[in-house]
Amino acid sequence: xxxxWLKTLTILAMGFGVAQAEISKQQLEKIETYxxxxxxxxxxxxxxxxxxxxxxxxxxxxxxxxxxxxxxxxFKGAEEKASxxxxxxxxxxxxxxxxxxxxxxxxKCPNKKEKESGRSTKYLxxxxxxxxxxxxxxxxxxxFGKVSEVKK
Amino acid sequence: MRIFILVALIFSGNIFAQDINQMFSQVQQAVRDAGSAxxxxxxxxxxxxxxxxxxxxxxxxxxxxxxxNFIKSDGTFGDWGKMIVTYINKTEERQxxxxxxxxxxxxxxxxxxxxxxxxxxNEKAQFWVWTFASIAHVESSCxxxxxxxxxxxxxxxxxxxxxxLNTLKSTRSWRGPNCKFPxxxxxxYNPANNIHCSLDIMDELLKGRSGEYQSNGKIFPTNSYWxxxxxxxxxxGGKIGQLIRMFPGCKLQ
Numbered sequence: 448x449x450x451x452w453l454k455t456l457t458i459l460a461m462g463f464g465v466a467q468a469e470i471s472k473q474q475l476e477k478i479e480t481y482x483x484x485x486x487x488x489x490x491x492x493x494x495x496x497x498x499x500x501x502x503x504x505x506x507x508x509x510x511x512x513x514x515x516x517x518x519x520x521x522f523k524g525a526e527e528k529a530s531x532x533x534x535x536x537x538x539x540x541x542x543x544x545x546x547x548x549x550x551x552x553x554x555k556c557p558n559k560k561e562k563e564s565g566r567s568t569k570y571l572x573x574x575x576x577x578x579x580x581x582x583x584x585x586x587x588x589x590x591f592g593k594v595s596e597v598k599k
Numbered sequence: 600m601r602i603f604i605l606v607a608l609i610f611s612g613n614i615f616a617q618d619i620n621q622m623f624s625q626v627q628q629a630v631r632d633a634g635s636a637x638x639x640x641x642x643x644x645x646x647x648x649x650x651x652x653x654x655x656x657x658x659x660x661x662x663x664x665x666x667x668n669f670i671k672s673d674g675t676f677g678d679w680g681k682m683i684v685t686y687i688n689k690t691e692e693r694q695x696x697x698x699x700x701x702x703x704x705x706x707x708x709x710x711x712x713x714x715x716x717x718x719x720x721n722e723k724a725q726f727w728v729w730t731f732a733s734i735a736h737v738e739s740s741c742x743x744x745x746x747x748x749x750x751x752x753x754x755x756x757x758x759x760x761x762x763x764l765n766t767l768k769s770t771r772s773w774r775g776p777n778c779k780f781p782x783x784x785x786x787x788y789n790p791a792n793n794i795h796c797s798l799d800i801m802d803e804l805l806k807g808r809s810g811e812y813q814s815n816g817k818i819f820p821t822n823s824y825w826x827x828x829x830x831x832x833x834x835x836g837g838k839i840g841q842l843i844r845m846f847p848g849c850k851l852q
Binding site: 492551553561585 | 750751752753754755756766767768769770771772773779781782783784785786811812813822823824826829831
């Protein structure tokens with residue numbers, strides 16, 4: 448009896464975990480309202496470039512991009528196993544009140560010289576006609592203002 | 600009198616018919632002299648030794664010596680150049696985009712290749728290899744193990760390789776079917792992975808408004824993946840544009 452109860456609890460917990468790691472349809476609809484052309488209002492680096500916010504990619508790669516240098520996704524999260532040429536990569540994506548959060552963890556890397564392992568937490572914070580992109584570990588910040596809606 | 604006019608008309612008709620026949624045979628001869636219509640694609644791009652060859656300039660300040668993996672000193676394609684031509688000729692749709700006679704920006708502003716309209720498939724294939732060598736020279740000095748060690752948004756995801764692509768699969772896989780190779784420095788340093796993904800990116804750019812980047816369909820200035828080809832960097836493609844314009848086949852005769 449105890450074992451069955453434990454199994455049920457485990458399955459429920461796993462299900463809850465998966466649901467948390469994905470962007471729901473409702474949350475995606477909210478992100479879609481932010482589609483459009485953005486200009487840079489300020490930031491910590493010249494790496495902040497103006498560009499289009501759009502939803503891109505096929506089902507499993509789907510995510511949001513701003514210009515060419517900023518991508519948050521995939522909405523479903525991702526995981527890659529370590530191999531002879533690549534590290535173990537785990538991407539968790541979630542949506543909090545006003546922000547999208549992408550946590551990426553890279554470990555078990557085969558080539559120690561390349562310094563590939565590490566952790567990053569990216570935030571895309573939605574404000575009225577404005578966006579903030581932030582990487583917690585590097586304090587990389589970009590502030591964007593909406594210029595126009597996305598061209599169909 | 601009537602009989603005379605009738606005879607004259609018949610006689611002139613014969614002359615007219617002879618003229619038509621003569622003109623028709625002249626047209627046939629002209630068509631034969633002009634050779635056969637161009638074949639779709641570029642079936643002899645990699646094999647025909649009679650084709651014009653355009654080696655890269657040998658001065659290191661122009662193209663790094665490693666760029667000869669695209670085009671060798673004798674003007675034939677290196678391994679990386681062969682990958683580009685093979686990719687373009689793999690599907691008819693790609694050929695239509697890469698060899699498009701009306702490719703925006705070639706003969707119109709910024710006049711990237713004024714002779715584009717007169718170039719055959721072979722020369723256009725060479726143009727594209729030269730173009731990718733130009734981008735790779737500026738992005739990485741044609742060093743397939745190049746890495747951007749500067750300030751980047753995410754240190755786990757540094758741009759690497761010939762065309763400075765993302766290290767992480769999750770941030771580049773949406774760009775095209777050849778951009779889905781696994782994460783990791785070694786995988787991005789692999790020239791085949793880097794070249795094929797970059798060709799996917801260029802292919803999307805050439806689709807113009809209907810492409811993923813909603814670009815203007817030009818190589819530059821456009822909403823390009825490569826920063827130096829964007830309008831806010833230069834209206835004429837900057838250093839990459841300079842190198843592309845050096846392609847000898849682009850000069851009007």
